[in-house]
Amino acid sequence: MSSSSDVVLETRDLGHAYAPGRFAVRHLTFELRRGEVLGLLGRNGAGKTTTVRMLTTLLPPTEGTAIVLGHDLRTGGRALRSRLGVVLQAESLDFVTVERNLLLYAFLWGVPREIAKSRAEEMIELFELEKARRRRPWALSGGERRRFQVARELMHDMEILFLDEPTVGLDAIARRRILRYLRERARQGLSMVFTTHILHEADLLCDRIAVLHLGRLVAWDTPDGLKRRHMGLREISVTFTTPLSATLRAEFERDLGARGGSVVPPPPGLPPLEPAVTLRVARVEETLPWLSQWVQRHGLDIERLAVEEATLEGAFLGLIEGLEEPDGGDGGDGDDRPSVRGPALGGVGP
Amino acid sequence: MKLPPVLRLVVRNFSSNLDPLTIIIRFGQPAVTIVVLGTMFSAIISSDVTGGSSYTAFLVPGMVAFQMITGGVVSGNLFWLDRRWAMTEQIFSGPFLRSEYLGGLVLTTLLFALVGVGVMVLVGLPFIGIAALSASGVVIVLVTVALGGIFFAGLLIALGSRLRSANAYFTIQSFLQLFVIFLSTVYYPITSATPRFLAAIFYANPLTYAADTIRDAFAGSFGASDVLSLGVLGGLAVVAFSAAVYGFRTLDLGPIQ
Numbered sequence: 001m002s003s004s005s006d007v008v009l010e011t012r013d014l015g016h017a018y019a020p021g022r023f024a025v026r027h028l029t030f031e032l033r034r035g036e037v038l039g040l041l042g043r044n045g046a047g048k049t050t051t052v053r054m055l056t057t058l059l060p061p062t063e064g065t066a067i068v069l070g071h072d073l074r075t076g077g078r079a080l081r082s083r084l085g086v087v088l089q090a091e092s093l094d095f096v097t098v099e100r101n102l103l104l105y106a107f108l109w110g111v112p113r114e115i116a117k118s119r120a121e122e123m124i125e126l127f128e129l130e131k132a133r134r135r136r137p138w139a140l141s142g143g144e145r146r147r148f149q150v151a152r153e154l155m156h157d158m159e160i161l162f163l164d165e166p167t168v169g170l171d172a173i174a175r176r177r178i179l180r181y182l183r184e185r186a187r188q189g190l191s192m193v194f195t196t197h198i199l200h201e202a203d204l205l206c207d208r209i210a211v212l213h214l215g216r217l218v219a220w221d222t223p224d225g226l227k228r229r230h231m232g233l234r235e236i237s238v239t240f241t242t243p244l245s246a247t248l249r250a251e252f253e254r255d256l257g258a259r260g261g262s263v264v265p266p267p268p269g270l271p272p273l274e275p276a277v278t279l280r281v282a283r284v285e286e287t288l289p290w291l292s293q294w295v296q297r298h299g300l301d302i303e304r305l306a307v308e309e310a311t312l313e314g315a316f317l318g319l320i321e322g323l324e325e326p327d328g329g330d331g332g333d334g335d336d337r338p339s340v341r342g343p344a345l346g347g348v349g350p
Numbered sequence: 351m352k353l354p355p356v357l358r359l360v361v362r363n364f365s366s367n368l369d370p371l372t373i374i375i376r377f378g379q380p381a382v383t384i385v386v387l388g389t390m391f392s393a394i395i396s397s398d399v400t401g402g403s404s405y406t407a408f409l410v411p412g413m414v415a416f417q418m419i420t421g422g423v424v425s426g427n428l429f430w431l432d433r434r435w436a437m438t439e440q441i442f443s444g445p446f447l448r449s450e451y452l453g454g455l456v457l458t459t460l461l462f463a464l465v466g467v468g469v470m471v472l473v474g475l476p477f478i479g480i481a482a483l484s485a486s487g488v489v490i491v492l493v494t495v496a497l498g499g500i501f502f503a504g505l506l507i508a509l510g511s512r513l514r515s516a517n518a519y520f521t522i523q524s525f526l527q528l529f530v531i532f533l534s535t536v537y538y539p540i541t542s543a544t545p546r547f548l549a550a551i552f553y554a555n556p557l558t559y560a561a562d563t564i565r566d567a568f569a570g571s572f573g574a575s576d577v578l579s580l581g582v583l584g585g586l587a588v589v590a591f592s593a594a595v596y597g598f599r600t601l602d603l604g605p606i607q
Contacts, residue, residue, distance in 0.1 A: 056443045058603060082445035092436035094366040108362055109444060110352040 006033045008160055008191045009055065014064035014073075015215075016054055024050040025215040028064065032160070032193060037186050039206030039223075040195040041316060046212040048195040049089055052164050055193065056086045069159055085158035087150050087166045089195075093137040098129055098148055101137070102155055109156035116155065123151035126181060128174065142169040150178060160191045167201060179205050203312040211316065213323055227310045232318025235264065236279045236287065239304040240295075243274035248298060252277075255294060261287060275303075355446050359454030360461070363428055366437075376420050377466055380413040381473040387537075388477060400539060401569075403478075410474030411568045412536035414467050415561040418495045419527060421463030422502020425455040430510040430519050439603045448598050456503060456591075463499040467491060483568060490567040490576070497583045498560040504590030511597030534558045535565075556586050 015026035025047035032038045040048045053059040055068060057080060066073035071080040094101050102123060106116035124133055127147040132140050140148065150166050163182075167175045179201055186192060186207075196202050202209060203223045211219040211226070219226060244252060253263050261281035281287040284307055295302055308314070353361070388406030400408035432438045441451055471483070483491070506523060513519045531537075533548070534557035540549050552558045559579035566572045 053603075058439060058443055078445050078447060081443060084443070086440070086443040088436055088439055088443070090436040090439065092440035094362075094435075094437060095369070095431075096366055100365075104362055104365060108358055108441070108446075110358070 007031050008034050009066070009068045009193075011055075011066040012064055014051075014054065014061050014066050016050055016059055017062045023062075023215055025054070025212065026063070028212075028217050030210050030217060030220050032191050034159075034191055035186050035189045036207045037182070037192045037194055037205050039202040039209040040193060040212060041197075041199065041202060041209055042212035043320065044197075047215040048212055049164055050215075051212065052086075052089075052162050052193065052195060056084055056162050057081055058086075083159045085153045085156065085161040087153045087161070087163045089164035091137075091145055091149065093145070093149075095136060095138075097134050097136055098140070099124065099133045101148070102152055105152045106155040111156050119155055123154055127151040127178070143171060143174060146170055147174060147178070158190070160193065161185075163192060163194045165195050165197070167196060167198060175201060199311070199313040199316055209312070211319060213320060218323060219319055223312050223315075226315040226319070227312060230315040230319040230322075231310045232314060232321065233280045233282055234284050234310065234314065235308040236281060236284065236291070237304070237306040238277050238279065238291065238302060240275040240277075241301040241303045244277075244300075249277075252294070256281075259287065259290060355450045356453045356457060359441070359446065359451060360457045363425075363454060363458040364461075368424070368428075376424065376462075377469045380416050380420070380466070381469060384409055384413050384470065384473050384477070399541065403569075406474070406477040408539070408565070409537070410470065410478050411565040412561050413474070414470045414491060414495065415498065415534075415557060415564045416531065416536055417463045417466030417470060418498030418560060419502050419530065419557070420466050421459040421461075421495075421499035422504075422506055423523065423527065424462045425459040425503040426506025426510055426523060428458065429455055429507050430516070433510060434516060438601070442603065448601075452507070452594065452598055455507060456500060459499045459503040460496055463495045464492065467495050478568065484570060487567040487570065487572070490572055490580075491564050494560050494563045494567070494580065494583065497580065497587045498556060500587040501556055501583065501590045504587065504592075504594040508590065508593035508597040511594070511601050530555055530557050535561045556583055559583050 009032035011028050011030055013026075014028040015023055017023045017026075028051060030038070040051060042048050050059065054061050055066065055073065057073065057076065061073060068076060068080055069083050073080070094104060096104060099120060102120040103116055106119065107113075111119070124130055127150065129144065129148055129151060132144050132148065137145060137148070146166065146169050150163070153161065161182075167178060170178065175198075182192065182194075183205055186205075194202070194205060206223060208220065208222055209226055210217055219230065221229065256263060256279060259281070260283075261279050264278040264280055279287065279291075288307070291302075352358075384406065388404075388409045391409075392405040395405045397404060429438070432441070438451070442448060505526075509522060510519055513522070533551050534555045535552060536557060540552055540558075544552070559582050563572070563576045563579045563583075566576050
């Protein structure tokens with residue numbers, strides 16, 4: 001294991017089986033550094049929540065090791081938990097007003113009363129809970145409840161914050177506001193483990209991303225690294241100034257095909273949207289010069305050109321869809337599943 | 351100053367899920383029972399049946415014993431609601447041990463039951479007289495209610511740790527309360543006229559032992575049979591509490607409805 005003092009969480013072959021031989025997650029090996037935000041991504045049931053529950057001592061690991069803030073995960077107990085913050089995926093609520101909830105939670109954590117009061121005001125303002133201040137949880141909207149839950153967890157001090165889908169049900173403005181605040185806290189040294197299905201926000205917030213698939217870590221990299229490695233085919237929309245003749249179109253498709261690309265066919269039953277074509281290519285940076293030359297060679301002109309951006313979502317889809325293909329390693333239920341250290345993925349990771 | 355974790359949890363138990371109306375009803379219902387049922391039945395039930403005292407004086411110790419159920423039910427319900435609203439999971443992810451959470455529930459039970467005892471005694475004083483309880487009697491009453499409270503709290507917590515549906519939990523809890531109260535000597539004594547099968551059921555009910563012991567403590571006639579009753583109650587409290595501990599150790603923190 002690494003001896004860097006910057007590492008606040010380090011797992012090695014961590015796993016949990018809900019029943020003998022039935023692993024929810026297995027062979028998790030990754031680390032988290034101080035002030036770093038680690039995004040845990042994966043499809044539903046990939047093992048994200050199980051991982052968070054293990055790392056917060058709610059679920060005992062059945063194999064492997066983890067050192068969190070210098071404590072062994074299995075024996076750290078209260079000493080470890082008192083340095084963590086956890087926003088659960090489930091709604092966890094007490095039946096008192098929002099303001100009272102914040103103060104009561106701070107009291108539970110032993111935060112001095114005066115500090116708790118000023119922090120509650122700060123959180124109410126930050127998370128836009130002023131109108132909800134005197135309301136009880138059942139009178140809050142879904143978004144308000146979620147904001148309240150994140151706000152409540154920030155009432156106490158911590159060194160690692162676990163956020164299990166904290167932005168579910170939030171509008172775009174609230175989501176952006178929370179992400180900006182979390183980013184600022186990370187800059188101040190708070191480490192975070194963050195799960196989400198909104199990949200755009202993972203891209204905004206996370207320094208590194210761990211992708212889980214069927215309980216295995218299949219990628220662990222920076223968002224840019226993931227995009228570089230796993231962004232699958234990207235689309236280029238081209239609108240010519242004049243429609244292509246049938247001969248020219250056939251030649252275009254043939255030449256593009258020779259370079260490993262293809263023209264996206266129109267939806268079934270609809271004619272091609274002449275003079276527009278959509279290309280699907282693996283390497284945009286090589287295709288664009290070729291396209292320019294091809295157009296010049298044939299005396300054509302392009303009216304509009306749009307290239308699909310390389311996104312984390314695209315990389316995630318490329319990665320997961322690759323794994324779910326019949327020969328992509330998705331057929332096993334045990335040790336034959338892919339993992340970042342397996343040969344199938346060539347040791348991906350920072 | 352930071353309170354110990356168990357006390358922080360007790361404060362939280364009292365302020366989070368117990369609204370004033372619930373507290374008033376929990377204590378008000380048996381108090382009203384003493385006044386209304388006591389007054390009405392005293393007029394029609396002969397004191398021969400109730401060992402020479404008025405029916406109200408007979409009922410007051412019964413309602414005192416009833417507080418062990420009140421305390422137990424309060425904790426059982428708190429635990430259930432915490433589970434239902436994921437607060438057990440939230441608390442367990444914080445700086446608390448499971449044993450402290452359980453300890454907090456038991457302390458909440460005891461505090462609730464003891465406050466209930468005080469309220470019942472205050473309401474019953476005009477009927478039983480101020481000199482009814484000696485110092486040793488007070489101790490016996492408190493110990494009895496504490497043991498009974500732990501028994502019911504343990505039972506309901508064990509139940510709550512296993513069930514996954516609110517309907518099932520509250521139906522069983524209501525049924526259990528009704529069954530335990532009416533098949534005990536809280537409202538009526540066991541006499542020679544009591545059918546034998548009912549008497550047998552009464553004696554299988556821990557509330558009977560509690561009510562009889564408390565009645566004897568009130569009457570100043572605490573004796574060997576009461577020591578045995580306390581022993582039985584203590585044994586049952588240990589069994590129920592152990593079941594609750596087991597329930598906690600194996601508690602599935604996953605979602606329930």
